[in-house]
Amino acid sequence: MEAVTQVRTVCRSCHGGCGVIAHVKDNKVIKVEGDPSSPISHGTLCAKGLAITQLVYHPDRITHPMKKTDAGWARITWDEALDTIANKFKRVIAEYGPESIVVSQGTGRDYESHLYRFANLLGTPNVLTAGHMCYVSRVASTLITCGTLPVADYMGGPKLIVLWGVNPLWTNPDEYKGEVFWQAYEKGAKLMVVDPRKGFTAEKADLWLQIRPGTDAALVLGFHSVIIEEELYDKEFVANYVHGWDAFKDRVKEYSLDRVQEITWIDKNLIRQAARMYATTKPAAIHWGVPTEQTNNCVSYTRAATGLMAITGNLDAPGGNALFVNPPTRTVAEFAQHKALSPEQQKKRLGGEQFKLGARVALINPKKAWDAMLTGKPYPLKAGILCGTNPVVTRANAKEAYAALSKIEFLAVIDFFMTPTADLAHIFLPSGTWLEQNHIADNWKRHGYVLARQKAVQVDECWQDHKIFMELGKRMGQQWWDTVEQALDYLLEPAGITWEQFKDKGYLRGEMVYHKYKQRGFSTPTKKVELYSTIMEKWGYDPLPKYVEVPESPISKPEVAKKFPYILDAGLRTPTFFHSANRQVPWLREIREFPIVEIHPATAQKHNIAEGDWVYIESPRGRIKQRARLNEGIHPQVIVAEHGWFYPEMKEDGHGWNISNVNLLTDNAYETLDPAMGSTNLRVCLCNIARCDDA
Amino acid sequence: MNRVSLYIDKKNCMGCHACEAACKQEHGLGVGPQLVRVIEKVPQFIPIYCHQCGNAPCKRACPVDAIVTNDLGIVLVVKENCIGCRECVPACPFGAMQFDEKTALALMCDVCIHRLAEGKAPACASVCATHCISIVGTQKKTAAVFERAAA
Ligand code: SF4
Ligand code: SF4
Ligand code: SF4
Numbered sequence: 001m002e003a004v005t006q007v008r009t010v011c012r013s014c015h016g017g018c019g020v021i022a023h024v025k026d027n028k029v030i031k032v033e034g035d036p037s038s039p040i041s042h043g044t045l046c047a048k049g050l051a052i053t054q055l056v057y058h059p060d061r062i063t064h065p066m067k068k069t070d071a072g073w074a075r076i077t078w079d080e081a082l083d084t085i086a087n088k089f090k091r092v093i094a095e096y097g098p099e100s101i102v103v104s105q106g107t108g109r110d111y112e113s114h115l116y117r118f119a120n121l122l123g124t125p126n127v128l129t130a131g132h133m134c135y136v137s138r139v140a141s142t143l144i145t146c147g148t149l150p151v152a153d154y155m156g157g158p159k160l161i162v163l164w165g166v167n168p169l170w171t172n173p174d175e176y177k178g179e180v181f182w183q184a185y186e187k188g189a190k191l192m193v194v195d196p197r198k199g200f201t202a203e204k205a206d207l208w209l210q211i212r213p214g215t216d217a218a219l220v221l222g223f224h225s226v227i228i229e230e231e232l233y234d235k236e237f238v239a240n241y242v243h244g245w246d247a248f249k250d251r252v253k254e255y256s257l258d259r260v261q262e263i264t265w266i267d268k269n270l271i272r273q274a275a276r277m278y279a280t281t282k283p284a285a286i287h288w289g290v291p292t293e294q295t296n297n298c299v300s301y302t303r304a305a306t307g308l309m310a311i312t313g314n315l316d317a318p319g320g321n322a323l324f325v326n327p328p329t330r331t332v333a334e335f336a337q338h339k340a341l342s343p344e345q346q347k348k349r350l351g352g353e354q355f356k357l358g359a360r361v362a363l364i365n366p367k368k369a370w371d372a373m374l375t376g377k378p379y380p381l382k383a384g385i386l387c388g389t390n391p392v393v394t395r396a397n398a399k400e401a402y403a404a405l406s407k408i409e410f411l412a413v414i415d416f417f418m419t420p421t422a423d424l425a426h427i428f429l430p431s432g433t434w435l436e437q438n439h440i441a442d443n444w445k446r447h448g449y450v451l452a453r454q455k456a457v458q459v460d461e462c463w464q465d466h467k468i469f470m471e472l473g474k475r476m477g478q479q480w481w482d483t484v485e486q487a488l489d490y491l492l493e494p495a496g497i498t499w500e501q502f503k504d505k506g507y508l509r510g511e512m513v514y515h516k517y518k519q520r521g522f523s524t525p526t527k528k529v530e531l532y533s534t535i536m537e538k539w540g541y542d543p544l545p546k547y548v549e550v551p552e553s554p555i556s557k558p559e560v561a562k563k564f565p566y567i568l569d570a571g572l573r574t575p576t577f578f579h580s581a582n583r584q585v586p587w588l589r590e591i592r593e594f595p596i597v598e599i600h601p602a603t604a605q606k607h608n609i610a611e612g613d614w615v616y617i618e619s620p621r622g623r624i625k626q627r628a629r630l631n632e633g634i635h636p637q638v639i640v641a642e643h644g645w646f647y648p649e650m651k652e653d654g655h656g657w658n659i660s661n662v663n664l665l666t667d668n669a670y671e672t673l674d675p676a677m678g679s680t681n682l683r684v685c686l687c688n689i690a691r692c693d694d695a
Numbered sequence: 696m697n698r699v700s701l702y703i704d705k706k707n708c709m710g711c712h713a714c715e716a717a718c719k720q721e722h723g724l725g726v727g728p729q730l731v732r733v734i735e736k737v738p739q740f741i742p743i744y745c746h747q748c749g750n751a752p753c754k755r756a757c758p759v760d761a762i763v764t765n766d767l768g769i770v771l772v773v774k775e776n777c778i779g780c781r782e783c784v785p786a787c788p789f790g791a792m793q794f795d796e797k798t799a800l801a802l803m804c805d806v807c808i809h810r811l812a813e814g815k816a817p818a819c820a821s822v823c824a825t826h827c828i829s830i831v832g833t834q835k836k837t838a839a840v841f842e843r844a845a846a
Binding site: 031032033034043044045046047050051053169170177178179182197198199200201202203575576586587588589590591598629631633 | 709710711712713715716717719720721725726727729735737738739740821822823824825826
């Protein structure tokens with residue numbers, strides 16, 4: 001028996017980033033602890049990260065490749081699995097062209113570099129991720145506005161923190177983790193929270209703005225209206241660094257506080273107070289969450305919020321929203337060889353003409369993919385490889401996603417477990433968890449760090465995702481490296497170190513300089529913050545931010561609201577799960593056994609619903625059930641339901657994907673998407689509720 | 696009396712349940728016993744844990760004296776003496792006393808003595824992002840725990 005060794009690594013149970021010390025004995029991880037030397041998490045870990053060993057060694061985990069046969073799933077070798085996929089892909093390419101293969105991942109994960117490289121070298125422009133409505137949409141919108149993503153600079157000492165649709169303590173906050181937010185708060189920063197429900201942060205806040213779900217873009221324009229009217233903006237910054245100020249001011253005039261109050265349901269005096277607080281407390285950092293992106297107003301919200309940071313002098317200022325500089329490693333984009341995709345193939349990107357901003361960041365919208373699978377138009381998608389994604393549960397209009405993925409001729413899935421999506425596949429490839437991989441973690445983020453994720457153990461035949469794309473790529477005649485680590489050396493090369501050296505170092509940090517625009521302007525066509533976007537204008541979209549009513553609301557669809565009188569907020573998070581992941585893990589499931597739907601006590605009473613009752617939630621698209629939790633801190637007309645639910649313990653095909661899956665209720669129709677990005681309105685629709693007596 | 700005990704600052708508990716997972720891992724527990732748990736009454740969260748009571752009701756309830764206060768003042772279940780009668784479980788005013796169905800024995804928080812001995816914070820405290828878990832007790836008493844546990 002060996003002694004216990006400690007391996008310093010980095011978690012990725014969410015998007016990742018927290019430092020971990022893995023205790024390894026006899027090639028088995030027996031315990032994980034937080035790494036106090038981590039610049040991101042300072043020793044703290046969340047429940048998901050802490051429960052990783054139960055996931056790694058879960059009895060249901062699939063640890064060898066499989067193929068579906070008439071008699072069910074059968075174990076095969078890696079050679080057979082990869083050859084099968086490669087042969088199928090070659091046939092599709094010969095007959096239909098590489099664009100008929102869809103390559104897909106789910107939430108942001110740092111195998112993106114490898115997945116995109118595989119797709120680009122294959123010649124398909126059809127990469128489907130969550131990025132159209134999560135994070136990448138934020139990056140794309142800020143790219144055209146101020147050159148890169150502004151990130152809340154918690155370490156820089158904000159005096160005011162605005163949590164806009166996010167709870168960094170509970171869920172993955174992308175760059176820095178909850179602990180760093182908390183430190184800044186404990187040091188005395190004021191707190192403003194924009195959230196339809198009263199959670200821990202709203203309770204702590206100096207100001208809580210209880211917003212009608214989906215109306216964030218209107219609120220942000222309301223802030224501008226106060227700041228402009230009361231001349232609270234940084235005049236020098238506006239004069240020197242803003243493009244299109246007059247046009248923007250004119251647009252903002254359309255958003256009087258009376259109108260914004262009517263749209264957002266927030267008292268206009270409170271909006272005024274909040275806008276003043278933001279504009280006069282310096283520095284102030286805005287931390288925005290994914291609900292602001294999962295709407296038809298994704299780009300407008302993000303651009304207008306960037307505008308707030310800019311005109312108050314908080315952009316790239318210490319303690320405001322910094323434009324962090326990444327360490328000089330090779331970028332994901334360079335590694336991914338986006339340039340290798342020919343202009344001719346790029347033109348074939350599904351929906352590329354319609355969603356030009358989405359296309360600019362090499363993404364497609366899921367509905368475009370489902371349509372191509374179901375109707376063969378504009379051309380058929382014949383085969384696909386899905387990595388770490390469960391669209392049957394996590395994409396809007398789940399019924400359509402299910403139908404499409406059932407119909408596609410060939411599907412390979414990379415995952416840890418059989419999921420409702422993997423059930424539909426023909427080949428299953430077992431992927432390694434974050435404890436089973438070497439990688440430069442967080443290299444796609446914008447907080448200025450890259451982190452060394454070191455492999456702690458090998459589990460059976462599992463391969464890290466990066467290796468899967470490498471080996472499959474080689475079979476398709478693509479150029480890759482012999483080993484995973486050689487590719488990491490290539491990524492690290494510009495920073496002047498090797499993977500072996502990086503492992504010891506633990507992390508690299510980019511150069512910390514603020515106010516970079518004073519030297520070189522912003523990386524936009526006009527070198528200024530483009531409140532009026534020259535790029536959007538060139539593409540034929542509205543160059544100015546605006547609010548368009550939520551596609552399905554009592555205001556836009558009064559007829560529908562007669563039968564479905566409540567506003568469904570379809571994205572309640574839990575600290576124990578990440579999207580559809582983790583429900584297999586006993587420690588986590590013990591904390592959250594069933595999905596929760598929050599209902600205001602008065603509303604619950606009207607429907608004869610008590611705490612803990614199973615409740616039907618119905619929308620024009622379907623009906624599901626979740627268990628009631630009464631919460632006085634939501635509007636009586638708003639229902640807040642958890643997302644991501646299926647029941648892995650149900651062993652039959654589908655694993656109960658259609659019982660509590662909130663995306664059976666959401667919509668993905670084209671008219672409900674963001675016009676430039678193709679972001680799905682995943683969060684808000686109309687619904688009705690009823691006590692479920694047969695549960 | 697000076698006691699060494701866990702203290703969770705309820706007002707800063709944000710309900711992430713990381714402490715629960717950390718404790719389960721540290722003590723190799725499965726589903727069932729929860730030496731620390733957090734009840735959700737959104738927007739509030741109520742941590743339930745052993746307070747190391749001076750005149751411990753669990754101890755008084757035990758018919759076979761299997762719950763003892765050791766010479767450092769720490770209330771502990773002596774596994775070998777526990778007969779699994781569950782008398783102590785309802786006796787705890789906090790609902791902190793647990794019962795492990797697997798071993799059929801009572802189970803309680805041991806303040807992670809083994810970690811204190813290594814100079815580390817208890818498992819739950821080490822991961823909490825709002826740093827609301829701490830060990831309280833006079834310095835002298837806590838120091839003694841470190842020493843004895845290390846011995
Ligand atoms: S917050 Fe994310 S990175 Fe940190 S421990 Fe949890 S899952 Fe891991
Ligand atoms: S880790 Fe801390 S904040 Fe999280 S539930 Fe436990 S006591 Fe509360
Ligand atoms: S001090 Fe140790 S035993 Fe007690 S609740 Fe915390 S982790 Fe569990």
